[in-house]
Amino acid sequence: MRLEDEIQQKEFKDAYNKATVNLLFTHSYIVTKQNSFLKPFGLSPEQYNVLRILRGQNGNPITVSSIQDRMLNKMSNASRLVEKLKQKGLVIRNECPADRRQVDIIITDKGLDLLNQLQQEILNQNQNLIKLDASEVDQLNFLLDKLRG
Amino acid sequence: MRLEDEIQQKEFKDAYNKATVNLLFTHSYIVTKQNSFLKPFGLSPEQYNVLRILRGQNGNPITVSSIQDRMLNKMSNASRLVEKLKQKGLVIRNECPADRRQVDIIITDKGLDLLNQLQQEILNQNQNLIKLDASEVDQLNFLLDKLRG
DNA sequence: TATATTTGTATGTATATACATTTAATACAA
């Protein structure tokens, strides 16, 4: 559905202006669905993302600042997100002996189990959410990668 | 720059999975820039968006729930955003005589002045932000509109 | 008309974002 109709705006000043609004609106569309999917599992989209980063480590610890670097939202707050995950028993936190300022984070078996439980459903959901055919999705990824320069 | 390199992720399960992450990441890229642009003017991106909706009314009042419908983020809270704008003198709120549950919102001259002041800069900024040529932007808008179904 | 339901807005609470500040540990230069 055309963005103009969805938000009842007659027209945009130019295509670049529409594109920024379109990205914001489409983001909201995605996150709203993700949110309602993850809610029964007690996870927010950001907490889910941090868990995925930790799983990608294959058992190796990763510091809080490295998590921050890999997060989708650079301005977010890895420290507090990790704290939430720790309270749920999904990660453990160890002081790093080599540098006592740093804190090593590892995903627990409980965290891995939860991710495995979600995995296939998430993949299915992404495909249902994005109503594009295979070549269009590739095109979208190409454009988004290029857009950011 | 490829998303995989930006967030240091080796690969995605499939292109649909990458696309959802890509949309989230690109959204953060856009909003971060928007935010730093609007901050000197004392506006958040959402407050700016509500002001634009009000300007689009050309002087006609609009209710809080109509603002909500047109907002980019449907789960946001128009009531509180309007309250913030009112505190800054950018909008006024009138009880609707025909239906005393409703509240009519109108942008003030001060609000219009602020928008005019921002207008050209925002358009320039959008074009700089989105590093695509004219036909690519059209393509992106087409894909985003189609994506949501 | 009386009662129930719906609607429009406001408010409460938890989480997240954005950014400044604090604190402790480490690195490095004088």
Added chain:
DNA sequence: TTGTATTAAATGTATATACATACAAATATA
């Protein structure tokens, strides 16, 4: 070695998101 700067993480505060609930006004219906 001492003092200064830098770094990692945590914390404080304001705003926004997500969703539940409250409350008054309007509407439906018995």
